[in-house]
Amino acid sequence: MRADKHQNKKKKRWTSILLVFLLLIGAVTGYVYFQFKQGVNQSLKKLNKDNKEENVVYTFEGQKDQYGNTNILLLGSDARGKEKSRADTIMIAHYNEDKGTFKLTSIMRDSYVEIPGHGKHKINSAFARGGPELMRQTIKKNFDIDLQYYAIVDFQGFVQLIDEAFPKGVEIDVEKKMSEYIDVTIEPGLQRLDGEHLLGYVRFRHDAIGDFGRVERQQQVIKAIKEQLSGFQTITKLPKLIGVVTPYVNTNIDTSDALFMAKDFLSDKGSIETFRIPVENSFTEPKIKGEGDVLDLDVQKNKEALHQFIIQ
Template sequence: MRSDRHRKKRRWKKIFVLFLFILGGVIGYSYFQYKQGVNQSLKKLDGEREEEQMVYKFEGKKDQYGGTNILLLGSDARGKEKSRADTIMIAHYNEDKGTFKLTSIMRDSYVDIPGRGKHKINSAFAYGGPELMRQTIKKNFDIDLQYYAIVNFQGFVHLIDEAFPNGVEIDVEKKMSKNIDVTLEPGLQRLNGEQLLGYVRFRQDAVGDFGRVERQQKAVKAIGEQLSSIQTIAKLPKLVGVLTPYVNTNMDTSDMIFIGKDFFSGNRGTVETLRIPVEDGFTETRVKGEGFILKLDLEKNKQALHEFITK
């Protein structure tokens, strides 16, 4: 009887040691892949990396529904140059449900910026960085943001090229070339990083920024759907490493990998999207000193955003 117990103990000890060995191997491999991605991007930068990345205060927290909201800002500014946010998105992550949703806020939305008065929402970034953008979104839409990530557009290009050696499959709806540094022909095709960046930035047509926001959301969905695989999850530490030199964020690497793991999992379902302002929730007009703006029906847009997050 005693010998049976000893055998069981020895067996469990072996299993435990094996588990620790495997766990150590996974952690070591993940760290190696992460550093490989970082070094790969640094080489591509050819010494042009900013001397010191801006350090931003960000007093974020989870929203009142218990969800994690990440403020995503796209910028092509260099160094400490002041710039308005070219892209403003909120990624909504519900850990319990395993769901991801994406809200795009149009940059010409005319809102009250704390301490600055009425302006286009994208100017909040130039006035006070991601923290003032967080305060602006909270003041106008009553939603909290826990994290921020300012992504340099070149980081987006390198991430796409690393994750998709054969390109991202996108149905390009029309010929595009003006002010995007590439020429895209219509039709279903695979776009590399530079081409996809041009696709999501194009706005020189009749629908302007409305079409650009729609294409951004379409591209995010395509990336998520085409990345959902075991192979992608294994590459996730390297992908995070590739992006790291190009992103300013208050998220830890472990946070990014944890959330990214769920996003790239095939079980998360379709990424739902919302645009602010919503249909019939704004009027187009001009304001002296600001030019073309979108005047929002704040209550209608706030209600739409909260319903979108909680449904």
């Protein structure tokens, strides 16, 4: 009899624990969904619904690379949803799930490479010719790296994300005055930049080093964002931040996968490692008829350097 009572008490205790556990899961799920939808609605209110274009639905035959990494093709564009626009920014985020770490490769848009079915052209034209799938094929052909996901980010999404995540701005040490062709004026010195000014900073390229300086600034800003976003408070804001940027992004990444990877991006203690194609002493800069100034790559040298960067 006593044994039966003891058994019943044990069952009730475990039932109570299970119930509390399920309630906690439900509360967390509800919080995540509410924050995500709040971010989405916040951005939708800022979009002109009459002029808002539907995202183009792309096929993308991606997979993990030969090292088991998840590689994400990141494309920055001014013309959201328009297939014929060239990619203004081309990056690859390399995510190692086992280590929870990220690396970042920038491919300069004037890199002159073989585009499958189209001959040699600047790599940024691959997007205009065949969307992210042709860009994936181009990167695979020239550098032998597979890409599993893509994300085409409208620059206004970048602005909204920065303003939501950093109400006081992102701290950047601006090296010189910048104003040409970026719609804002940025003064030199250590300061906090809001979304519009930070976008101008990463897009500026009208100086002596042109696109090389711009790629360097883009990588610098991503490192600064990672360092200044890190912390528990930011992780709790993740659902809303992803919601804020979602209306501005065309991607094949599920929201749950985006949250999982973003969590590791923010919780990784180390500084993010960056890489640039072309590497030093691996290209010439001829002028090609119909293309203008290009970066003609030593493809083998750049491919070997990229693989070494990924596996080290």
